[in-house]
Amino acid sequence: MIASLLYTSVAAEGLDSADVFKIVEDSSRRNPARDITGFLIFDRNRFLQYVEGPQAALDELLETLGKDKRHHSVRVLHRSQSEQRLFPRWAMRRAGANAEQELETIRAAGLPAAMMAELEGFGTRLRAA
Ligand SMILES: Cc1cc2nc3c(=O)[nH]c(=O)nc-3n(C[C@H](O)[C@H](O)[C@H](O)COP(=O)(O)O)c2cc1C
Incomplete structure (x- = not known):
């Protein structure tokens, strides 16, 4: 079984796009060893x-994330289990309002409804235009 979770956190003051780029880059390098994928x-x-x-x-x-000073107030919103991984090709992918290709993949992936609702609420414009 593949476990999954969705969480939110609050970015540290002053964190910018370059910092996030580095987080995603480092994560996508490290995650394969842990067999983790996501966005x-x-x-x-x-x-x-x-x-x-x-x-x-x-x-x-999650334990590591809890100690990372680049964000705080980590709050797990949903956990789920599935037979298959939904994002096998994303060691860690940045997604967001302007990343249409990523959003298309997320829309099509079949995330649990509760997770999709959180994504919508986050302003991710997941509905097809
Ligand atoms: C928002 C956010 C998301 C992160 N996502 C991951 C991730 O998917 N995989 C990962 O290895 N580290 C991720 N990190 C970095 C970890 O918190 C941590 O710095 C990294 O795993 C190295 O930990 P270590 O020094 O204990 O090995 C993320 C950090 C932040 C702030």
């Missing part, structure tokens, strides 16, 4: 991240 959305203020992989790997990542 990260940054709205200048908050993060919304979806990760999927072995339960133990997600637990370990």
